[in-house]
Every structure is written in structure tokens, then in C-alpha cells.
Amino acid sequence: MPNGQFAVVTGASTGIGLELARCCARAGFDLLIAADEPAIETAAGELRVGGAKVVAVQADLSTTEGVDRLYAATEGRAVDALLANAGVGLGHAFFDQDFNRIRRVIDTNITGSVYLIHRVGTDMRQRNAGRILITGSIAGFMPGSFQAVYNGSKAFLDSFAFALREELRGTGVTVTCLMPGATETEFFRRADMMDTSVGTARKDDAAEVAKAGFDAIMSGKGDIVTGIKNKIQSAVANLLPSGVLARQHRKMADPGHGEVVVRFSPRRPGSSPRRRG
Template sequence: MAAKQLAVVTGASTGIGLELARCCAEAGFDLVLAANESAIEDAAIDLRKLGVSVEAVETDLATTEGVDMLCAAVGERPIEALLANAGIGLGKAFLDQEFARIRCVIDTNITGTLYLIHRAGNQMLRRNSGRILITGSIAGFMPGSFQAVYNATKAFLDSFSFALREELRDSGVTVTCLMPGATETEFFRRADMMDTKVGTEKKDDAHEVAKAGFDAMLRGDSNIVTGLKNKIQTTIASITPNEMLARQHRKMAEPGTAKS
């Protein structure tokens, strides 16, 4: 029997990452999952019920050592799909944040993500085959007052994905950027944003977001903005002055804006 294709999914213990892994499993991919918490083992147990091989790696993807650990678990197996989803947020004003937490957001969302894509992407390029899905965000379209570092990291990823896609044009390796809006996950609780409007209002469904991103990756699309409201928001953002966008974002993310 031919071996199943392998998908690597990061940040796969909960939320969009877990649902991306579920989409892969339902499509018949074997999985290597990674996250920085023990819940990744529970995710693996659940996904094995779908009849695929699932290996869980608990590792800190904010570090090069953590990425190396994930790559060692993959070994020489060809990665057909890399779903680079690991990411964390951080609320409150920039100068009120602990710099260690700021650094962790940057190292997780950007440095670790790029290192993993560099390693897996080179493997794909040697085979002239592979798919890369990067979880960006519509947050990358606007200056994120009271979420400044997170939005900036997503702006970086959104931009990077289009540049990498062009570099790999006609190589057999595709790059797709998933750009969700606020989604029902653990993100806002972990980012300490449950006293904000965006943290407490109704959000998009994680499985629907993941399925849209997974399907776009399989099609080889350049990007997918999920949800009509988010599509409208990004269109408006493209013609709105940054100063105004920053002021609007404040109304969503400033502590104390949650509805009582």
C-alpha cells in the first residue's frame, strides 16, 4: 500500500490549528502536529480516530531548538503540506506589556515560523512539490492600537507570503495565506483581552475558517480572507488612512471596551 502524504501542522492543539489538522486528516493526510502545550497529545488521540497516523510533538516553536525538534520528528519523510499556523497574541498598550512577552510574540509568529518554512520549503523545492499554508490575519491590514505587536507580526506574514509565493512561481511549490478575522478560539483569553470589545463579541467559527484555508491551499490560491464582513473590512482598510485605522482599532482592543 502506498504511503499517505504527510502534513505538518503547527499550533495544532486548539482553535484554527486543530481544525486545520482535522481537515488534513479527513482528506487522508498522515500528520505531524506541534504545539507548546501538552494538549497536543489530546489532539493527536482525537485525530487518530479518523484513521490516519498522527504524531504529536510538544515543543516551543518560538525557538530554533524547538523547530529543530519538530523537523527531527519528521525526519526524511517528504512534507507535502506545511500548515504554519502557530501564533500568539498580546493585548494592552505596548509600553504596559512585559518585553519578554513581546519578544515571545515576535519569535513565535515570525522567527520560528520563517525558520520552519525555510527548512520545509527547501525540502519541497528539491522535490518540486509541496503546499505551504501560512496563517496570517486581516489584522495585518491595520495598525493595531492596544494590539500593536501582534498586528505588526501579521502584517509581516501577510506580506512575506505573497513574496515567497512569487519566488516559488512555477516551482511546483505553492504558498497560500489564510487571513481570518476574529475567530472563536482561546486566542483572546490567552492574549489577556477579555475586557475588550473584540475579545467579547461574537466571532467566526474555527472549523469554517480552517476549511476555507485548507481548500484554498489545495487549490493553490494566493490567499483567502474568510467571511464577508472581513472581506469588506479589508477592502475599506486598503483605502483608509492609517491614522484613522489605528483610531478605529482602539475602539475594539483598548482595555475596558467590553460591553457590560
């Protein structure tokens, strides 16, 4: 058990990030958690109830200033585990999207993540010790029609994680890529995708996804695709032409397809609504 070790978890106010922080807390890590919303303080309070030592930082990790603020909050303490989970999505057709939101996806998912990993990972390499978890996605395996920028950002992270792991092979620093599929979080609501098939479909449990990712980073595993369905989907994506994958993705992410699912797939009488995310 890593009692007294120190973990940094980003995107930890809700969803997979919060569940990753819970895994770290249960394992005895001291925590520095970050998100770009006030809910990070609520998350910190929940984690402290279980006895964890937690510092929360509200910072916009799409900016270098936000990453610098988070890094400064480590106060020079060696980071034993970095769980780089912060990310945002964006649905609808590329030319219908606001460019400021497009830029935020790129700056959060790619630029901010790479900068944070560079800052913390440089220290780890100097110490020859540390663990890095990067939350990629099976979305990175396929052209994301109606999620083009998001899927592209995840393709970058998936590739980056494997490349970085190879560069660090033989050192005391490990890199793990967590690649979940659609998960029950706030993601789809925030990405304006509740009018799509994937937005309204049943999804994986965030706690189960996080547990798989945490187990993978602690064992030094290179990558983990969560869920049997997602493992099959990722395997198929390696076989099909990109054009076919793009058309398949359209069926999930095109708002027009989502309307059909809602119209012809009502809840059973007496059933409670699912939590969306």
C-alpha cells in the same frame, strides 16, 4: 485524495490549527502536529479516533531548538503540505506589556515561522513539489493600537507569504496565506483581551475558517480572507489612512472600550454564555 501524503500542522492543539489538522486527516494525510503545550497529545488522540496516522510533538516553536525538534520528527519524510499556523497574541498598550511576552510574540509569529518554513520549504523546492499555508490575519492590514506587536507580526506574515509565493511562481511549490478575522478560539483569553470589545464580541467559527484555508491550499490559491464581514473590513482598510485605522482598532482592542460593551450588552435572560477565545 492525497492518501499517504504527509502534512505538518503547527499550533494544532486547539482552534484553527486543530481544525486544519482535522481537514488534513479527513483528506487522508498522515500527520505530524505540534504545539507548545501537553494538549497536543489530546488533539492527536482525537484525530486517531478517525483513523488518521498522527505523530504529536510538544515543542516551543518560538525557539530554533523547538523548530529543529519538530523538523527532526519528520524523520526525513517528504512533507507534502506545511500548515504554519502557530502564533500567539498580546493585548493592552505597548508600554504596559511585559517585554518577555512581547519577545515571545515576535519569536513565535515571525522568527519561528520563518525558520520552519525555510527548513521545510527548502526541501520542497529541491523536490519541486509541496504546499505551504501561512496563517496571517486581516489584523495585518491595519495598525493595531493596543495590539501593536501582534498586528505588526501579522503584517509581516501577510507580506512574506505573498513575496514567497511570487519567488516560487513557476515551480511545483505553492504558498497560500490564510487571513481570518476574529475567530472563536483560545486566542483572546491567552492574549489577556477578555476585557475588550473584540474579546467579548461574536466571532467566526474555527472549523469554517480552517475549511476555507484548507480548500485554498489544496487548490493552490494565493490567499483567502474568510467571512464576508472580514472581506469588507480588509477592503476598507486598503482605502482609509493609517491614522484612521489605528483609531478604529482602538475601539476594538482598548480595554476601556471592552468594559463599556460588557456593561451595556448583557446576555438575554436564559441564554447560555458564548464560548470565548
